[in-house]
Amino acid sequence: MSALAIAASGYDNDGLAVPRANFATADADASGGLDAAEFKSFVDANAQAQFGKAAKIQKRGAYARAFSKVDADKNESVSWSEFAAQQ
Numbered sequence: 201m202s203a204l205a206i207a208a209s210g211y212d213n214d215g216l217a218v219p220r221a222n223f224a225t226a227d228a229d230a231s232g233g234l235d236a237a238e239f240k241s242f243v244d245a246n247a248q249a250q251f252g253k254a255a256k257i258q259k260r261g262a263y264a265r266a267f268s269k270v271d272a273d274k275n276e277s278v279s280w281s282e283f284a285a286q287q
């Protein structure tokens with residue numbers, strides 16, 4: 201599903217429509233999880249949208265630190281549920 205389709209599909213009852221759409225876009229291989237490079241794209245997109253702490257992470261270049269914090273099960277992949285749980 202495209203990011204636009206997800207954004208338009210009515211999933212905005214949790215205020216996470218913007219990062220949800222960005223997550224789908226950043227998940228280039230559609231694996232359902234973001235690797236470190238995909239996560240960087242995700243943070244940059246969220247920063248662009250002024251979502252949460254993304255702009256701070258981007259400004260500080262703290263991608264790796266943010267990645268390991270959000271990757272709760274330490275499988276080197278950030279899933280949507282791991283991200284959503286931190287919001």
Ligand SMILES: [Ca+2]
Nearest residue numbers: 271275277278
């Ligand atoms: Ca994970």
